[in-house]
Amino acid sequence: MKSVQDKFSTAEFAARVQSQGMEREAAAPVQEDSGSEDFDRLAGEIRSYLSAPRGMTEEERRQYSETLNRAVLGFSQEREQVLAVIEDRLIRLRIHTLPGWKHPYATLAEALFAEVVGLNVLELVLASRTDLEELQVVGTRIYEVRGGMAAMSHYCFGSIRDVERIQQNLVLYNNDRINPRKRWAEVMLKDGSRVTMTGFGFTSSPTLTIRFYTVSRFRLEALAAAPYFSLSDRMVQLLLASLKARYNLVIIGPTNSGKTNLMKALIAELPDVERIITIEGRYEMMLGRDFPSKNIIEYEAAEDDEAHRSSQAFKLALRQSPQRIIHAEIRDEDANIYVRACTRGHTGSMTTVHANRLEDVPEAITDMCMLDGRSMNPERLTKRIAEYVTELGIEMKLIGGRRIVSRIGEIGWQDGDIHIREWAVFSEVENEWQYSNPPSERAAAWLDQEV
Incomplete structure (x- = not known):
């Protein structure tokens, strides 16, 4: 039988625990x-x-x-x-x-x-930056984009707090913020590198996307040669002839498929004296830096600033004697102005559009034009866009880690519907381009050559 002294006492136990805690605190x-x-x-x-x-x-x-x-x-x-x-x-x-x-x-x-x-653990990823195009952080996970292909990194963040600290550093040094009232931010460097960040409440996890500027000056011949092989020599000649004939070009393709590379290569082939005006939401092409001798005016439009929206940039651009208008990407607000520019004498213009196939491009632009509430016949507008705004379509794809010009074709209107006359199509089965049709009689006359 236990003695009275051996009985459990809550008061004594609490005192002993407190005493042990004080001893540990003193020893620390x-x-x-x-x-x-x-x-x-x-x-x-x-x-x-x-x-x-x-x-x-x-x-x-x-x-x-x-x-x-x-x-x-x-x-x-x-x-x-x-x-x-x-x-x-x-x-x-x-x-x-x-x-x-x-x-x-x-x-x-x-x-x-x-x-x-x-950058915490990202320092280890950046130690091998030779071919690194983009870093994508979702929560604590890290993905590396090389050659247009994303793969999960061997590294990851230890905690969400580490990601948020990097976000706060970036926004602080740009007089910006990420907080409960504004849960996103963007940082753009002069060389074209771009950082996009989102925080809790806007996305389920904090995100950080760093897209490094990797595009330099290219000529079409360079894109047709090793290590790119983005198009064939015959396609190079077709595109050169199209530039000379002042076709209005449209380029489509997913992110990182090489649209900017191709557009810059096309611009590189133009005479330096031609007046070119570019309109972008963010300076990405950096034409003035890469082509210092070209007659280029570069606009950076801000849609949240009424005085400097893309529509205003277009109005000013049309008064600056442009010979070609390069619009980085058609958006809802400026679709009508771009259509008017292409149909009123500014031939040889170029743009990109978010669309799955070339067949979808005219209708996609029509939908954007209709958003401003004007009374227009959609079919007539689509026909006009197909025949005069998107005369030549170029489709880009990522195939086997290569950025490929997968399709070139005339976009037109036939039997009440959009029609694509394919000049070149890439066959994934044969891993080479096939040339289904020569240019139309109308196009051949413009190209001034038998192709």
Whole structure:
């Protein structure tokens, strides 16, 4: 039988647990928690310091913001610059170490850089950036896009918080925000690289998509040769003749299928003196940079700004003596203006449209034109678009990791319906192009050659 002293006492047990907890707390290095809190405060101070505008002029401030963005996205030269800024700030603050705080980095400046600028586990992915086209983060999962094909990465984030920290760094350095009232943000670099972010409440998990600028100057002959083999030599001659004949071109295809590459290759073949006007929602083609000698005016339209929408850009563009209008992508607001431009003397224009097949393109543009509420006969409008706006269609596909011009054809109207006269079609079975039909008599006269 147990003695009275052996009986269980809740009060005694609680006192013993409290005493043991106090002993563990006394034995633990108090400086460790204090050092961690000090580091968090210091990281916040450095983050605020870096995000403050810097420069005497607006251009200098934009350049500084660009440097921060490129540093976050893993560009080595800009990273060295930002690390030097952090080191200089620590010297001015006379801070060299934080007592009680341990970290795996060589210096405190490197530890702070990793916290306020670094990309966490994405650093490991970026170590192999040679052919990396896009990084896609969904929650903690990471996908790498190379050669137009996405594959799950060997790496992943440890927690959602790590993804959100990177998002906050990117938006902070661009005077933007992601919060419960605005759950998305975009960052665009001068070289065309683009970051798109969404947060909880807008998507089920935080997302981060980094699309690196990988397109450089191409000629059509280059796209027909190794390592691309996007089209054949015969197709090159067809497209060159089409440019000379000033066909209105439309290019379709899924994301990363090579539409921008092809459009830039077509533009590269045009005479430098021709007045070209481009209208984009975001500067992506970078024609002025890649073709400095060409007579190009580049518009960046902002649909949320009434004074600078694409419709306004079109109105101004038509008064600037354009010989060709390059519209990155037809959207609802400007479909009518683009149709009018193509049918009123601005031949040789180019655009892209979201459509599954070339047969769907005229009706897709018609639907966009009808959205402004004007009273128009849809069939007559579709016929007009097919015959004058989308005269030559080019279809792009990703086949076996290759970006392929899978189809070239005249788009026209026949027997009350849209008709495609195919000039070239890629056969996946035979892995080569087949040339089903020569250009029509009308087209052959324009091309001024027997094809």
